[in-house]
Amino acid sequence: MQWDGAVAVAAFSHGVAVLAFGALAVLLLRPAWRQRPHARAMGGAAAITAAWAGWAMAAAAAASSAPVLLDLQGVADALRSASWLALLMQLSSAGWRLLAGAMLLPAAALAVALQPAASPLLHAGLPLASSVMGMLLVEHLYRSAPQNTRWGIKFACLGIGALFAFDFYLYSDAMLLRHVNPDIWAARGIVNALSAPLLAMAMARGPVWTPGLRLSRQIMFHSAALLGAAMYLIAMAVSAWYLRYIGGAWGALMQLACLCGAAMLLAAVLFSGAMRARLKLFIGKHFYQGRYDYREEWQRFTRALADDAGGLSERAIQAMAGLVESPAGMLWLRREDDLFRPATRWNMPLPDADERADSPLCRLLAVRGWVVDLPEWRRQPGRYEGLPPPAWSAGVWLIVPLMLDRSLFGFICLALPRTALQLNWEVRDVLKIAGSQAASYLAHRASADSLAVARQFESFNRMSTFIVHDLKNLVSQLSLLLVNAEKHKANPAFQDDMLETLSHSLGKMKHLLLKLRRDDAPDAAAPLQLDQLLMRVVQLHAGSEPRPSLELRSAGLTVMANARRLERVIGHLIQNAIEATPRAGQVAVRMYENDGAAVIELSDTGHGMSEQFVRERLFQPFVSTKAAGMGIGVFESREYLREIGGQLQVASAPSQGTTFRVTLPLHKESEHGQE
Incomplete structure (x- = not known):
């Protein structure tokens, strides 16, 4: 890599860096500052940086006479x-393994730097990678620090981050242009010197550094897999090259066969669940104190259970098996007869068996809360009260209890893991907690299914209640007709009204029977002439005493409603008025238009209702003042009127009568060609 540029500018720039970092090193290594946390380490890094700047200044000044200084x-x-990366690892309280890993990049850069003839991409790429690692460590150092300690470390993070950020800029440009820009390199010294005051301010504040560097297990797993694959590929390439070199005429064939075979072997290893399990177990055993990354495992377990897709039972088995690298399992649940039966399987056949709630296995799971180790049970039956394991447990490794409210909801059986796993207290505790979580999700799903069934029955019962109520109204109407028939049976007009009423009642009964025989879709609304509907409903009650009167103050009013349901609402209100009014009283129906709405008033001179009854009980379902009443007619009427945008109001007073006011929005058809 060629170096050129203004010698004086480069020498001056790096000379400033020598003074700045030399002064910082002297300050931090003084006895008054030496006792501060990490002062010696930062002082050492500052001293190395001052030496680096001195080397660069000498190399720039002697570029023509001693080019070897510039080459090195x-x-x-x-x-x-390497000094600043080591300082960052020390500030993060990282272990020696992570420190050794961080030193790999500077070591590789040092090896390449000793080979001036190496590729320019290597000369720029390895320092670039070191700068990226440094910036990542600075970001981790600041982010991992508690909120109340960031005040003390922010200047240190800014200073060290500036060193690596400028290196990133310098070597990124060098990789693009295949040589170092002399102007950027010349400015490097004075830019680095600006970081020294920030580091001094940070140490003066006496910062509290982050407690430790924590790399996630996923990062370690993927990094180890990537490193292993890279080393394997390098070895594969070297082997193929050697075979081609010594193979003569057969060299090309042997090289291609070696490359293809090695690639297939690598793919098989990477897709092997057993190899992944062994690698995870190795990383957890040698790099971490605990086996599990609890945050990661709990997020994965909860996501698996909370998935909206079907198959919760199978997902619960898979999530539980993932905690111990098991490839198969099955779920047993408690049924209504207090027997535990297999419910779902995953890569394992379901046995034709059941377990009583008081069996030895269920007692161990429920009373002792054990995670039952079947191989241990067979080796040491004394630990399990000398009882034999269940006959169906062949091929089962673990039985994990699913506890819900201190009772056994079910259990999950798991097959032997892909790799040897030590079943210690940590694994058992994780499985117990996961079992409780799975039990809560399964119980919630079972409750939701039961609630859905109960709602279906509730819907059926509600429909039956309304149908029975309609039948009751028809019975009441026919009873009144029979009572009046004794008095008016010789009247031809009454006979015509009676026949029409009987025909209408028969039609309504047929319609109710049809609704019982099939599940009708909701009744569709259509434009409806109110005056015709009111005349029809009033005419059906013409044989009652008192006979209702009809007054149409506005004609041609149209609303959007279902004719049968609105007729039932108006007919029910008229029927109630007739039943509440003495024969000598009056029942009047009036219709008029008010503020763009149709208003139907039904008034009677009956016994009336108190204000408290209207406010608290009138619209409550299953509340009625009539001996044979069901208490849902007014409730159903109000609900349907609300459904079509209307409302039902009532005004009543004891011994003075009642007025129901039905208000419905008018339907106006748009003219042709207009919206």
Whole structure:
């Protein structure tokens, strides 16, 4: 890589860096500052940076007489980057394994720097990777610090981050242009010098650093897999090259066969569940104190159970099996007869068996809360009260209880894991907690299913209640007709009214029977002439005493409603008025238009209702003042009127009568050609 540029500018820039970092090193290594946390480590990094800047200044000044100094500038760069990366790892309280891993990039850069003839991409790419790692560590250091301690470390993060950020800029440009820009390199020293005051201010504040660097297990797993695959590919390439080199005429054939076979072997290993399980177990055992990343595992487990898709039972088995790398399992649930029976399987056949709630296995699960280890049970039956394991448990490794409200809701049986796993207290506790979580989800789903069934019965019962209520109204109407027939049977007009009423009642009964025989869709609304409907309803009650009167103050009013349902609403209100009014009283029906709405008033001079009854009980279902009443007629009427945009109001007083006021929005048909 060629180095050129203004010698004086580069020497001056790096000379400023020598002074800045030299002064910082002297300050931090003084006895008064040396006792502060990490002062020695930062002082050492500052001293190395001052030496690096001095090397760069000397190389720039002697570029023509001693070009070897300029050629070996990469060595000084690698040592400087390694010192600051080591400082960041120490500030994060990382272990020696992570520290050794962080030093791999600077070590590789140092090795390349000792080979001036190496590719320019390597000369720029490895320092670039070191700068990226440094910026990531700075971000982690600041983000992981508690909120109340960031005040003390922010200047240190800014200072160290500036060092790596400028390196990123310098080497990114060098990778694009295949040589280092002399102007950017010349400014590097003075830009680095600006970080020294920030570091001094940070140490003066006496910062409290983050307690430790924590890399997620997923990152470690993927990094280890990537590193292993890279090493394997390198070895594969070297082997193929060697076969081609010594193979002569057969070299090309042997090389292609080796490459293809090795690639297929790598793919098989990467897709092997057993290999992934072994790698996870190795990382958890050698890099972490606990086996599980509880945050990651709990998020994965909860997402699996909370998925809206079907198959909750199978997903519960899979989520539980994932905690111990088991490839198969089955779920047993408690039924209504207090027997536990297999409900769902995953990669495992379901046995034709059941377990009583008081069986030895269920007692161990429910009373002791054990995660039953079947191989241990067979080896040491004394730990299990000398009882034999269940006959159906062949091929089962673990039985995990699903506890809900301190009772056994079910249990999950798991097959042997893909890799050898030590079943210690940590694994058992995680399985118990996961079992309780799975039991709550399964119980919630079972409750939801039961509630759905109960709602279906409720809907059927509600429909039956309304149908029985309609039958009651028809019976009441026919009873009144029979009572009046004794008095008016010789009147031809009464006979005509009676026949029409009987025909209408028969039609309504047939309609109710039809609704019982099939599940009708909701009645559709259509434009409806109110005056015709009111005349028909009043005419049907012409044989009653008192006979209702009709007054149409406005004609041609049209509303959107279902004719049968609105007729039932008006007919029920008229029937109630007739039943509540003495024969000598009056029942009047009036219709008029008011503020763009149709108003139907039904007034009677009956016994009336108190204000408290109207307010608290009139519109409550199953509440009635009549001996044979069901108490749902007014409730159903109000609900349907609300459904079509109307409303039902009532005014009543004891011994003075009642007035029901039905208000319905008018339907206006749009003219042709208008919207």
